[in-house]
Amino acid sequence: MKSKRSYATVMVTGGAGFIGSHVVKRLVKRYPSMRVINVDLLTYAGNLANLASIEDAPNYRFVHADITDTAAMRSLMEEEGVDAVVHLAAESHVDRSILDPDCFARTNVMGTLSLLNAALATWNKRPEGFEGKMFYQISTDEVFGALGAGDAPFCESTPYNPHSPYSASKASADHFVRAYHDTYGLPVVISNCSNNYGPNQFPEKLIPLVINNVRHGRTIPVYGQGLNVRDWLYVGDHAAAIDLILHTAEPGSTYCIGGDNEWRNIDIVKELVRIADQKLGRKAGASEGLITYVADRKGHDLRYAIDATRIRTELGWRPEVDFTTGLALTVEWYLANDKWLDDITSGEYVRYYERMYSGR
Ligand code: NAD
Ligand code: TYD
Secondary structure, eight states: OOOOOOOSEEEEESTTSHHHHHHHHHHHHHOTTSEEEEEEOOOTTOOGGGGGGGTTOTTEEEEEOOTTOHHHHHHHHHHHTOOEEEEOOSOOOHHHHHHOHHHHIIIIIIHHHHHHHHHHHHHHTSTTTTTTOEEEEEEEGGGGOOOOTTOOOBOTTSOOOOOSHHHHHHHHHHHHHHHHHHHHOOOEEEEEEOEEESTTOOTTSHHHHHHHHHHHTOOEEEETTSOOEEEEEEHHHHHHHHHHHHHHOOTTEEEEEOOSOEEEHHHHHHHHHHHHHHHTTOOTTTTGGGEEEEOOOTTOOOBOOBOOHHHHHHHOOOOOSOHHHHHHHHHHHHHHTHHHHHHHTSTHHHHHHHHHHTTO
16 A cells, blocks of 8 residues: 655635535544645535534634635635645536536636646745645546447546536546646646435435435436436545545546446436335335436436546555445435425525526
């Protein structure tokens, strides 16, 4: 196993979102002597309620800011003496990217470039230079494109071939991150993860959407024939991988992270409906009629799958939450946190949505 690096101050972007909030909570709790600065714009997807358990921790600070504001990012990094950036802030939903690609270019591409420039300028001014610094880009398996049914899973050497505006924006950001390493020597690392699930995910994504719709007795839309395949990983296992990579990966390296857990959408939807009905005390099959096949997503990638051999063998990571346990935990969490669901799907979400799509 590789030796562990330590940091005095880590800046996490997008820490009020789904994965970011799990990462922030993990880092704040596990490393009490490390300062964790969470920079988040609080778009519809950001929710400070996700961080209630650590909001008063002495090693935690929340900063409400936009990552595209390079001057603000630079002065924050200088003021706080940030020595690592874990960059998760993004527009993350494929369906939205089909409606409004520009917003994805702005946040995901220009936002990443802004942070790279802020890190470069800040660290270049330090006497120790890039020593002990790290810019960690959290990316997705969607940058690799789509697999056919019999294709080998994506791995670190798979060429980028994005199809959706979302994956194109993430791929573009990743290319900038690599370019800053190759051109300026910025210490960077990138990881590409498969689909995450678990508590605190905005209910526009498949798993929380199904649970929320069963709860309300609403139609559950399955795109196309429901035969698209995703590789699902529990969010806590992704947060653990991010922690490990941040502290042990070599600058310039790349890791693929996945659950080795491929499911067709229709099978996962049926399983979720079954679990949710059971936990709600409804009779078996009560909500199955809600499942409705609808028009397919434009350019819908058929299959994603990850070969996580490198992170398993080099860093000793492996997922700890099996899918049966993880799904049960997840359904329980959403059913127990109905106020979280209702709050996040009203108020700011609606205002953000209206702002984004006004004039269309
Ligand atoms: P999310 O949509 O739940 O959260 C995104 C967060 O970023 C929100 O808190 C939002 O307020 C914040 N944000 C958006 N624009 C911002 C801006 N301009 N300035 C500051 N903050 C801003 O996203 P997620 O699902 O948690 O994904 C986090 C990261 O992980 C993304 O980069 C995504 O591409 C990547 N990823 C996600 C998955 C997945 O399955 N969800 C899988 C692999 C990789
Ligand atoms: P999603 O959670 O949006 O993640 P991604 O598109 O990034 O993989 O969707 C997961 C899969 O579920 C994807 O194949 C699209 C499909 N899907 C539906 O069939 N119905 C829905 O309402 C949603 C949101 C997704």
